[in-house]
Amino acid sequence: xxxxxxxxxxxxxxxxxxxxxxxxxxxxxxxxxxxxxxxxxxxxxxxxxxxxxxxxxxxxxxxxxxxxxxxxxxxxxxxxxxxxxxxxxxxxxxxxxxxxxxxxxxxxxxxxxxxxxxxxxxxxxxxxxxxxxxxxxxxxxxxxxxxxxxxxxxxxxxxxxxxxxxxxxxxxxxxxxxxxxxxxxxxxxxxxxxxxxxxxxxxxxxxxxxxxxxxxxxxxxxxxxxxxxxxxxxxxxxxxxxxxxxxxxxxxxxxxxxxxxxxxxxxxxxxxxxxxxxxxxxxxxxxxxxxxxxxxxxxxxxxxxxxxxxxxxxxxxxxxxxxxxxxxxxxxxxxxxxxxxxxxxxxxxxxxxxxxxxxxxxxxxxxxxxxxxxxxxxxxxxxxxxxxxxxxxxxxxxxxxxxxxxxxxxxxxxxxxxxxxxxxxxxxxxxxxxxxxx
Amino acid sequence: xxxxxxxxxxxxxxxxxxxxxxxxxxxxxxxxxxxxxxxxxxxxxxxxxxxxxxxxxxxxxxxxxxxxxxxxxxxxxxxxxxxxxxxxxxxxxxxxxxxxxxxxxxxxxxxxxxxxxxxxxxxxxxxxxxxxxxxxxxxxxxxxxxxxxxxxxxxxxxxxxxxxxxxxxxxxxxxxxxxx
Ligand SMILES: Cc1cc2nc3c(=O)[nH]c(=O)nc-3n(C[C@H](O)[C@H](O)[C@H](O)COP(=O)(O)O)c2cc1C
Ligand code: SF4
Ligand code: FES
Numbered sequence: 001x002x003x004x005x006x007x008x009x010x011x012x013x014x015x016x017x018x019x020x021x022x023x024x025x026x027x028x029x030x031x032x033x034x035x036x037x038x039x040x041x042x043x044x045x046x047x048x049x050x051x052x053x054x055x056x057x058x059x060x061x062x063x064x065x066x067x068x069x070x071x072x073x074x075x076x077x078x079x080x081x082x083x084x085x086x087x088x089x090x091x092x093x094x095x096x097x098x099x100x101x102x103x104x105x106x107x108x109x110x111x112x113x114x115x116x117x118x119x120x121x122x123x124x125x126x127x128x129x130x131x132x133x134x135x136x137x138x139x140x141x142x143x144x145x146x147x148x149x150x151x152x153x154x155x156x157x158x159x160x161x162x163x164x165x166x167x168x169x170x171x172x173x174x175x176x177x178x179x180x181x182x183x184x185x186x187x188x189x190x191x192x193x194x195x196x197x198x199x200x201x202x203x204x205x206x207x208x209x210x211x212x213x214x215x216x217x218x219x220x221x222x223x224x225x226x227x228x229x230x231x232x233x234x235x236x237x238x239x240x241x242x243x244x245x246x247x248x249x250x251x252x253x254x255x256x257x258x259x260x261x262x263x264x265x266x267x268x269x270x271x272x273x274x275x276x277x278x279x280x281x282x283x284x285x286x287x288x289x290x291x292x293x294x295x296x297x298x299x300x301x302x303x304x305x306x307x308x309x310x311x312x313x314x315x316x317x318x319x320x321x322x323x324x325x326x327x328x329x330x331x332x333x334x335x336x337x338x339x340x341x342x343x344x345x346x347x348x349x350x351x352x353x354x355x356x357x358x359x360x361x362x363x364x365x366x367x368x369x370x371x372x373x374x375x376x377x378x379x380x381x382x383x384x385x386x387x388x389x390x391x392x393x394x395x396x397x398x399x400x401x402x403x404x405x406x407x408x409x410x411x412x413x414x415x416x417x418x419x420x421x422x423x424x425x426x427x428x429x430x431x432x433x434x435x436x437x438x
Numbered sequence: 439x440x441x442x443x444x445x446x447x448x449x450x451x452x453x454x455x456x457x458x459x460x461x462x463x464x465x466x467x468x469x470x471x472x473x474x475x476x477x478x479x480x481x482x483x484x485x486x487x488x489x490x491x492x493x494x495x496x497x498x499x500x501x502x503x504x505x506x507x508x509x510x511x512x513x514x515x516x517x518x519x520x521x522x523x524x525x526x527x528x529x530x531x532x533x534x535x536x537x538x539x540x541x542x543x544x545x546x547x548x549x550x551x552x553x554x555x556x557x558x559x560x561x562x563x564x565x566x567x568x569x570x571x572x573x574x575x576x577x578x579x580x581x582x583x584x585x586x587x588x589x590x591x592x593x594x595x596x597x598x599x600x601x602x603x604x605x606x607x608x609x610x611x612x613x614x615x616x617x618x
Contacts, residue, residue, distance in 0.1 A: 083565055084562070084563065084565070085563070086524045086525050086526055086562070086563040086567070087525070087526045087563065087567055088563070088565065089565040089566060089567060089568060092565045092566075119454075123565075124465075124469075124506070124508045124577065125508070125520070125561075125564050125565065125574060125577060126565065127577040127578075128577070128578060128579060128603055160454040162454075162462070162465075163465060163466065163469070164465065164506070165465045165468070165469070165506035165507070165508040165509050166506050166507035166508035166509075167505065167506050167507065168562065179465070180462060181459065181461060181462055182459075182460075182461025182462045182463070182464040182465075182492070182494070182498075182502065183461070183498075183502070184501055184502055184505040185505060185506070200456060200459055241567075241568070242568070243526035243529070243530075243567035243568055243570075244525070244526050244529040244530070244567075245529050245530075249526075249530075249567065249568035249570075250568045251568070272530075281525075284563075285525065317525060317526050317529070317567075318529075319529065323529060327528075328525055328529075331524065331525040331528055332525055335524060335525070335562055335563070338562055339562065341505075
């Protein structure tokens with residue numbers, strides 16, 4: 001692709017600086033929106049562009065904005081910068097490398113929903129990222145892009161960063177709202193949806209960082225231009241995070257609908273150990289694992305579902321021929337056990353037991369029926385949970401076994417060389433590949 | 439006890455939220471208390487202070503602290519190391535490398551060095567999987583870890599040098615498949 005849209009800082013050095021960003025046309029679209037466009041006109045452009053939420057669910061952004069009840073104020077914009085899905089590091093690069101694009105998109109969007117306050121909820125581990133953002137926000141205030149009566153209009157806008165403290169569940173939008181209100185970050189019952197009753201019981205729109213980073217380009221260049229990228233139902237570009245057994249891990253900005261093979265083979269360079277790709281996790285730990293035979297699937301919201309998974313946050317974790325699927329399943333279940341908020345029993349206890357059983361399977365003390373036991377536990381969690389995290393947790397229990405049952409059985413029967421990889425001898429690892437980006 | 443500076447910072451921070459929504463600043467207040475305390479944790483006195491300052495019940499504050507993994511109820515080392523061995527990092531050698539770190543520090547994960555300088559904890563994905571192995575020391579990223587780099591970082595901190603992000607040169611690892 002010629003020029004990056006979201007990762008434009010890779011094309012223009014210093015784009016994280018206000019003056020460079022302004023020279024590149026930055027903040028002008030926001031000024032034009034506030035002074036020349038009605039909020040509804042902005043909503044209409046985003047709706048027409050078909051932008052879909054990049055936080056995981058892929059819900060059309062303009063449509064979501066349209067759910068706000070008329071004439072109820074104040075309203076809030078809340079940015080979801082909690083990015084904690086294993087294998088996801090795209091929002092971090094946007095916020096660190098191209099902070100003004102993200103902030104301008106947030107500003108335009110907050111104007112569009114007729115709100116005067118945007119909270120950016122960022123995970124505690126991104127403290128250094130938050131510092132970069134705060135500096136960019138300070139510059140935006142100094143330049144008169146944020147504050148009171150902007151550009152001589154009636155419109156005022158404040159932006160605040162709110163640091164989380166280490167909890168994956170706070171990425172779930174209602175848990176995030178509870179956390180922002182000073183409560184434990186546990187999910188709320190839906191409905192009511194946040195658009196009706198959200199932060200401080202006011203109408204609230206919650207959007208992902210990457211979603212909002214798309215807004216300036218869309219408003220600047222128009223919905224028709226945006227729709228020339230990607231597919232009909234999944235328009236635009238997306239950042240794909242590539243990690244695991246891959247030669248060149250990193251973020252790749254591509255049009256939606258690009259085949260997985262292109263990402264893994266052309267851009268990622270294949271596995272680093274030269275083995276064939278065995279399995280792909282297309283959305284971190286949360287979505288079903290797919291076998292390498294799905295490599296020609298197009299990476300858009302529809303095609304990934306047809307292939308038996310979801311696009312989610314587009315965090316592609318790659319496993320090579322020699323990477324143990326049972327070991328990977330254990331890691332993922334351990335993640336969900338650690339991150340279960342404890343509110344409901346099936347999720348809290350189910351992840352606990354599944355981890356125990358998977359540990360047995362992996363360390364060679366298991367028996368063949370243990371494999372089925374993991375599936376049984378998953379079935380007892382599925383459909384019985386308060387929030388989607390419980391459902392997510394069943395993916396690594398069900399689909400790893402579905403596609404690689406014989407590997408699990410070989411592992412318990414000991415026909416696969418048992419290696420307790422927690423205690424493997426540390427080897428001296430050779431530094432080779434140079435840093436690619438950032 | 440929250441320091442005077444922290445109280446001022448907290449008062450300033452409360453302006454970000456509606457006046458009757460002081461509880462929104464509870465995580466921030468906890469971070470401040472933790473930084474003020476030489477042992478890096480939130481004491482019972484802090485809990486009561488924070489509750490008073492934010493119009494909350496002490497039990498609510500306690501509940502919040504118990505919920506989040508970056509808020510500590512027990513004394514911690516001066517440098518809290520969160521080492522990532524979640525799946526993507528593990529696929530790049532993180533589990534093996536954990537032993538390098540444990541060996542260097544002379545402790546296992548979940549422990550604090552006898553001199554009170556380092557606490558080592560396992561962490562879930564930190565958002566740096568493309569720069570594995572990685573860790574955070576007091577929330578500053580240390581990425582592309584190698585044996586040498588870990589040696590240098592730990593030695594620098596032991597020698598009393600100030601903590602910075604990515605304290606040694608960046609080099610990326612290309613391990614043999616560690617899950618093989
Ligand atoms: C357990 C869980 C974790 C989530 N984590 C995140 C996250 O880290 N970042 C994010 O943007 N969305 C996350 N989401 C999705 C949000 O709930 C929400 O759908 C999203 O922020 C909406 O923004 P979008 O429409 O722009 O995608 C998570 C959802 C669940 C159920
Ligand atoms: S499903 Fe899990 S994370 Fe979600 S509310 Fe229940 S216990 Fe909490
Ligand atoms: S898995 Fe280690 S940073 Fe993501």
